[in-house]
Amino acid sequence: MPKTSLNRRTFLRATALAGGGFMLGLYPKAAALAQAGRGAAPALLPANFISIASNGLVTIASKNPETGQHALNMLPMLIAEELDVDWKDVKIVRAGVDNKYGSQFTGGSIATPSNWEPMRQVGGAARQMLIAAAAQTWGVAAMECSTASGRVVHRATNRSLGYGELASTAATMPVPDFRSLKLKDPKDYKIIGTTTRDVENKEIITGKPIFGIDVTLPGMLYAVYQKTPVFGGRAVNANLDAVKAMKGVRQAFIVDGKPLPSNFPNYLNDDPGLEAGVAIVADSWWAAQSARAKLEVKWDEGKWGTLNSEDIAKKAGELSRQTPARTLRKDGDVEAVYKRSDVKVVESPYTFPFIAHAPLEPQNCTAHFKDGKLEIWSTTQTPQIGRTILSRVFGIPEKDITIHMVRGGGGFGRRLYNDYMCEAAWISKTVGAPVKLLWTREDDMQHDYYRAGGFQYLKGAVDKDGKLIAWQDHFIGYGEGETFTHSGQIDGNEFPSRFVPNFLMQSTVMPLGLKTGALRAPRSNVYSWVFQSFIDELAHAAGKDPLQFRLELLGNAPPKGTQGVMDAERMIGVVKLAAEKSGWGRRTLPKGTALGTGFHYSHRGYFAEVAEVTVSADKKIKVNKVWVAGDIGSQIINPGASENLTQGAVIDGISEMLQEISLKNGRVVQSNFHDHPMLRMSQAPPVEVHFLKSDNTPTGLGEPALPPILPAIANAIFSATGERIRTLPITKHGFSFA
Amino acid sequence: MIRLKVNGKNHRFNGDPNMPLLWFLRDEIDLKGTKYGCGMGLCGACTVHVNGRPARACLTPVSAAANAAVTTIEGVSPDGSHPVQVAWEELDVPQCGYCQAGQIMSACALLSSKPKPTDADIDTAMNGNLCRCGTYLRVRAAVHKAAELTAANRTRPAKPAAKASSARTTRNGGNK
Numbered sequence: 001m002p003k004t005s006l007n008r009r010t011f012l013r014a015t016a017l018a019g020g021g022f023m024l025g026l027y028p029k030a031a032a033l034a035q036a037g038r039g040a041a042p043a044l045l046p047a048n049f050i051s052i053a054s055n056g057l058v059t060i061a062s063k064n065p066e067t068g069q070h071a072l073n074m075l076p077m078l079i080a081e082e083l084d085v086d087w088k089d090v091k092i093v094r095a096g097v098d099n100k101y102g103s104q105f106t107g108g109s110i111a112t113p114s115n116w117e118p119m120r121q122v123g124g125a126a127r128q129m130l131i132a133a134a135a136q137t138w139g140v141a142a143m144e145c146s147t148a149s150g151r152v153v154h155r156a157t158n159r160s161l162g163y164g165e166l167a168s169t170a171a172t173m174p175v176p177d178f179r180s181l182k183l184k185d186p187k188d189y190k191i192i193g194t195t196t197r198d199v200e201n202k203e204i205i206t207g208k209p210i211f212g213i214d215v216t217l218p219g220m221l222y223a224v225y226q227k228t229p230v231f232g233g234r235a236v237n238a239n240l241d242a243v244k245a246m247k248g249v250r251q252a253f254i255v256d257g258k259p260l261p262s263n264f265p266n267y268l269n270d271d272p273g274l275e276a277g278v279a280i281v282a283d284s285w286w287a288a289q290s291a292r293a294k295l296e297v298k299w300d301e302g303k304w305g306t307l308n309s310e311d312i313a314k315k316a317g318e319l320s321r322q323t324p325a326r327t328l329r330k331d332g333d334v335e336a337v338y339k340r341s342d343v344k345v346v347e348s349p350y351t352f353p354f355i356a357h358a359p360l361e362p363q364n365c366t367a368h369f370k371d372g373k374l375e376i377w378s379t380t381q382t383p384q385i386g387r388t389i390l391s392r393v394f395g396i397p398e399k400d401i402t403i404h405m406v407r408g409g410g411g412f413g414r415r416l417y418n419d420y421m422c423e424a425a426w427i428s429k430t431v432g433a434p435v436k437l438l439w440t441r442e443d444d445m446q447h448d449y450y451r452a453g454g455f456q457y458l459k460g461a462v463d464k465d466g467k468l469i470a471w472q473d474h475f476i477g478y479g480e481g482e483t484f485t486h487s488g489q490i491d492g493n494e495f496p497s498r499f500v501p502n503f504l505m506q507s508t509v510m511p512l513g514l515k516t517g518a519l520r521a522p523r524s525n526v527y528s529w530v531f532q533s534f535i536d537e538l539a540h541a542a543g544k545d546p547l548q549f550r551l552e553l554l555g556n557a558p559p560k561g562t563q564g565v566m567d568a569e570r571m572i573g574v575v576k577l578a579a580e581k582s583g584w585g586r587r588t589l590p591k592g593t594a595l596g597t598g599f600h601y602s603h604r605g606y607f608a609e610v611a612e613v614t615v616s617a618d619k620k621i622k623v624n625k626v627w628v629a630g631d632i633g634s635q636i637i638n639p640g641a642s643e644n645l646t647q648g649a650v651i652d653g654i655s656e657m658l659q660e661i662s663l664k665n666g667r668v669v670q671s672n673f674h675d676h677p678m679l680r681m682s683q684a685p686p687v688e689v690h691f692l693k694s695d696n697t698p699t700g701l702g703e704p705a706l707p708p709i710l711p712a713i714a715n716a717i718f719s720a721t722g723e724r725i726r727t728l729p730i731t732k733h734g735f736s737f738a
Numbered sequence: 739m740i741r742l743k744v745n746g747k748n749h750r751f752n753g754d755p756n757m758p759l760l761w762f763l764r765d766e767i768d769l770k771g772t773k774y775g776c777g778m779g780l781c782g783a784c785t786v787h788v789n790g791r792p793a794r795a796c797l798t799p800v801s802a803a804a805n806a807a808v809t810t811i812e813g814v815s816p817d818g819s820h821p822v823q824v825a826w827e828e829l830d831v832p833q834c835g836y837c838q839a840g841q842i843m844s845a846c847a848l849l850s851s852k853p854k855p856t857d858a859d860i861d862t863a864m865n866g867n868l869c870r871c872g873t874y875l876r877v878r879a880a881v882h883k884a885a886e887l888t889a890a891n892r893t894r895p896a897k898p899a900a901k902a903s904s905a906r907t908t909r910n911g912g913n914k
């Protein structure tokens with residue numbers, strides 16, 4: 001049996017782990033709810049998830065928000081497997097938002113690790129109740145009964161009953177203690193490990209109205225919301241009468257907004273989600289948006305109206321020459337190493353920008369505030385957190401707030417935050433009608449919780465045998481005192497700490513007037529590029545093959561099980577697999593073509609990737625192919641979806657190498673896909689995906705496949721051209737993707 | 739008064755002639771399959787056919803579609819049985835799915851002019867359709883698959899494109 005790496009202790013300890021991986025620290029409420037579903041009492045009642053019709057059709061409620069990660073299928077697959085029914089007899093329905101389902105949360109790649117056990121237990125408990133019902137009906141011992149394909153069988157007497165026939169009796173049976181359940185031997189799995197198609201696939205390809213933007217209510221009005229262009233600003237006055245006189249406009253009003261609780265709050269839990277601005281409500285969205293073109297607002301810009309990206313960069317440069325404010329980890333003595341005559345010292349600054357989530361469906365929400373109660377239709381990734389925030393902002397109890405989960409056109413972390421929800425609710429309350437708020441793409445790009453940018457000043461040394469013996473990082477980010485901006489933190493446990501005898505991680509923070517947040521593989525999505533690029537620099541300094549150098553570094557692992565350190569053996573496994581599949585070191589490539597590699601551990605997943613690129617004289621990069629090797633445990637629950645998601649993560653990561661959000665006079669400069677681009681089809685390389693199945697509990701896939709692709713490509717560019725990418729986006733170096 | 743035909747049905751419109759066709763489709767005649775992604779012709783989520791040619795509905799004023807025949811994703815087939823949709827379903831192309839109506843409309847337009855497209859043809863025809871989730875590899879495979887299904891149908895015109903499986907999730911779907 002795979003070892004269960006998610007007992008309660010590990011669960012809590014996981015928050016302290018490195019690699020930017022474990023998101024539970026960010027999501028305390030989700031973790032608490034995930035915990036609620038575990039332990040002795042069967043807190044999750046099978047009846048909440050499963051209903052069986054008399055004809056045997058099994059309906060399973062899928063409890064998590066769906067934004068394209070296929071959780072809608074995955075969670076019911078776990079239940080159906082242990083219930084022992086055929087997938088063709090399963091109908092999936094979306095659950096409502098209710099604590100009886102435990103945590104309903106999409107983020108941090110936690111759907112698999114936090115539900116692997118409880119969802120199987122739900123299915124297994126229901127199966128046991130069906131067996132008990134059959135045993136009672138036949139007057140035989142439950143242990144003499146077995147199940148197959150939705151039937152309970154009593155072999156000794158050659159009798160069987162379908163689940164449909166047993167359902168009503170089974171419902172009266174006691175719910176077994178989850179700990180007593182005997183779950184299936186994985187070799188008997190029929191659903192787990194077999195591709196199932198997205199349950200909403202058909203609706204998508206026939207254009208059914210299943211997304212948040214499609215929600216329509218009787219009597220619904222449409223709203224646009226012009227938010228303060230500068231963080232913390234407010235609208236002083238506006239030509240509201242002129243706007244109200246426009247055709248189709250019902251109301252236009254200033255919203256003062258709600259202040260943030262502190263300078264650098266945890267935006268996920270503590271942002272009231274109501275920035276100041278001007279709302280326009282009309283009979284149609286187009287009428288509201290047309291009126292907005294006539295809107296003139298006098299803004300009080302507050303204290304951030306002069307913030308510029310150039311000034312931030314200049315300030316970081318100055319700070320890099322000063323003593324760092326904090327030391328996050330110190331092992332050995334890096335300075336002593338640099339003084340030695342038998343070492344090679346390398347020093348490099350890395351710079352990375354803010355970037356936007358830009359899911360293809362812009363933020364939107366439909367809300368109806370009526371008689372002191374609130375009903376919401378939303379693509380949120382965090383409906384339970386959203387409900388708590390609404391309760392706080394509107395002063396109404398959570399029980400008076402109903403949230404309907406609607407499919408989201410991409411999330412990537414943007415929909416962890418519930419600002420659109422508060423805005424829509426506020427507007428509905430003000431106008432006294434159901435309202436659909438829809439942001440423009442420009443609103444979406446200029447009012448994000450951005451992936452934090454930052455600066456890392458690295459220094460390291462290899463000895464005469466080419467061994468990495470010193471690593472130093474001065475991280476310059478945003479925050480105040482010991483608080484980093486939300487999702488922009490670093491800690492001392494980052495790889496390669498513990499793999500290098502002399503290690504120093506220090507940090508300094510600067511003020512910031514911009515919201516930041518978790519974007520797919522938060523922090524890892526760019527720290528991986530920094531660390532794995534610098535490892536490459538050191539490998540070249542050592543005169544070693546970069547992949548071999550990595551294997552040697554991983555060979556210096558501290559004792560297995562050292563707290564906060566990844567399992568180096570698992571990483572070695574995927575590095576070797578990626579090398580083997582890509583033909584690393586075994587292929588001769590033409591001039592201008594090269595391979596590069598990177599690995600990263602995040603969200604409990606082990607990933608190594610190799611990219612082959614060809615770079616032309618005019619610095620156009622063609623990514624010829626990418627090989628991915630991943631270890632996310634003993635089972636790939638839905639192989640088809642996993643391949644799709646992994647390929648998407650790689651393409652997403654390549655897109656990130658092109659993106660930048662910059663500030664001018666406190667305002668976000670970029671506005672749409674022309675200046676915050678993403679990869680197009682002709683630029684998308686083939687991506688070969690390989691999973692190494694290891695003897696470990698299955699973990700999530702939404703995020704960990706992304707981080708290694710950035711350094712793999714940057715390192716390949718270096719090998720092809722001799723130019724090291726130390727600043728993102730790559731356009732700063734004059735590169736682009738062909 | 740603007741008259742236009744959408745998916746074979748006649749409509750009239752008295753409102754703002756500059757309103758993009760996208761909002762006419764979505765909010766005036768409640769065809770929500772056509773999506774808004776950028777409003778600038780950059781993403782292709784709003785792709786429809788105007789007189790058989792692909793057009794970005796976010797940049798097409800409804801007046802420019804006067805007297806035209808417009809086809810949206812809802813008009814491709816009533817039940818998802820068009821070869822492009824069948825290919826999309828079989829290969830389980832979507833992740834979030836938001837871009838896919840636009841992808842399918844571009845693919846249909848491509849296949850009607852080039853029944854056997856090469857990878858390069860596909861890249862050219864589909865490059866205006868962004869997929870934030872990165873499903874490009876499956877989109878490309880599905881276009882090829884749709885071309886095969888269409889060719890096969892031509893030799894067996896009596897049969898439907900392929901048996902569209904039920905909306906319910908089925909096992910062993912998807913590729914690989």
Ligand code: FES
Pocket residue numbers: 773774775776777778779780781782783784785794795796797
């Ligand atoms: S919405 Fe029309 S191209 Fe993006």
Ligand code: FES
Pocket residue numbers: 068360409410832833834835836837838868869870871872873
């Ligand atoms: S499937 Fe999400 S944007 Fe294409």
